[in-house]
Amino acid sequence: MDLARRMLLLGGAVPERDYLPLDGVADRLYSDGALAGYTTQYAMVTKVAATVNSGPDNYISHLSVPGNTSPAGANLSDVCGRRRVGLQYYTIHGATAAAGGNYGRRSDTDALVAVNTAATYAVARDLTANTARGRIIGSDGTIRWTFADQAAAEDSAPEDLIIGCATDHLFVPYAGTYYAIGWVATVLLKTVPTNAQLQAYAAGADARKAFGSDIVWYATASGLRGAGSGPILPLVGTAPLVSVGLVEADLVAL
Amino acid sequence: MIARYLAVPDDQRDGVAHYDPVYGSTLIDGRTVAKVRVTVDVLPDGVEDLGTDPATVRELLAPPEPWS
Numbered sequence: 001m002d003l004a005r006r007m008l009l010l011g012g013a014v015p016e017r018d019y020l021p022l023d024g025v026a027d028r029l030y031s032d033g034a035l036a037g038y039t040t041q042y043a044m045v046t047k048v049a050a051t052v053n054s055g056p057d058n059y060i061s062h063l064s065v066p067g068n069t070s071p072a073g074a075n076l077s078d079v080c081g082r083r084r085v086g087l088q089y090y091t092i093h094g095a096t097a098a099a100g101g102n103y104g105r106r107s108d109t110d111a112l113v114a115v116n117t118a119a120t121y122a123v124a125r126d127l128t129a130n131t132a133r134g135r136i137i138g139s140d141g142t143i144r145w146t147f148a149d150q151a152a153a154e155d156s157a158p159e160d161l162i163i164g165c166a167t168d169h170l171f172v173p174y175a176g177t178y179y180a181i182g183w184v185a186t187v188l189l190k191t192v193p194t195n196a197q198l199q200a201y202a203a204g205a206d207a208r209k210a211f212g213s214d215i216v217w218y219a220t221a222s223g224l225r226g227a228g229s230g231p232i233l234p235l236v237g238t239a240p241l242v243s244v245g246l247v248e249a250d251l252v253a254l
Numbered sequence: 255m256i257a258r259y260l261a262v263p264d265d266q267r268d269g270v271a272h273y274d275p276v277y278g279s280t281l282i283d284g285r286t287v288a289k290v291r292v293t294v295d296v297l298p299d300g301v302e303d304l305g306t307d308p309a310t311v312r313e314l315l316a317p318p319e320p321w322s
Binding site: 244 | 257276277287288289308309311
């Protein structure tokens with residue numbers, strides 16, 4: 001689809017005008033191959049209108065390595081937004097091909113509970129420096145969680161994006177792993193984003209203005225407008241985003 | 255139409271296939287959550303109508319599979 005058609009579908013307006021209320025039970029979004037071919041640096045940036053404190057082991061979005069089917073979790077290369085009720089922390093983390101811990105960082109206190117509203121979650125990898133970076137940015141552009149880059153033990157080569165329920169390579173939920181979110185948009189980058197880029201994006205409504213040519217793939221909930229049950233066509237990139245369980249009528253205006 | 259959630263045992267999936275369910279997470283009792291958008295009439299044995307509130311369903315989910 002050409003750019004003019006895409007802009008028509010979006011009404012020529014700001015691309016982030018709605019969210020999709022993923023229920024944390026069955027709804028999910030996935031894109032097969034959205035990040036294929038980027039193995040020097042990459043990042044996943046997901047913006048949500050709200051999250052729901054709903055369970056013991058929650059995911060907002062993750063990148064997946066196709067083909068790593070066993071043991072369970074081996075395909076979860078990069079995850080953000082996990083939070084355990086009771087301990088109240090957020091994490092970024094990633095698994096090795098053997099499903100061991102590759103890297104991880106979690107918040108230390110309950111201070112991040114307030115993030116349980118509109119926020120942008122980022123996890124990024126530098127496969128040369130062997131590091132992982134995570135950030136949570138409030139919708140006003142304030143950095144809500146930051147820390148020094150974490151060492152990663154093993155390189156990863158994720159290709160697929162999954163939003164909502166944590167899933168395996170076939171995009172089927174793992175038992176009991178869920179997160180209810182109001183999904184606004186996800187951006188995949190071929191770089192490790194700076195704080196300034198992330199802050200500009202979190203406070204704005206168009207990733208292209210914040211990240212420019214660093215974007216590999218960018219899709220928004222508003223992309224479901226005019227598409228019925230989907231798929232959502234990305235504004236940057238080609239791999240479509242498939243919606244499972246949600247349709248255009250479920251969109252909620254921001 | 256408002257989404258409705260069903261608890262479906264694996265051996266009863268054929269019995270609710272006409273509702274065009276979207277299967278999701280696993281419940282504590284081993285059944286799978288199925289989201290449907292049609293009027294539900296007669297349900298097969300072992301299939302339970304969980305209502306329309308996802309928050310209620312989330313309370314019934316099984317704990318996550320452990321991994322590092």
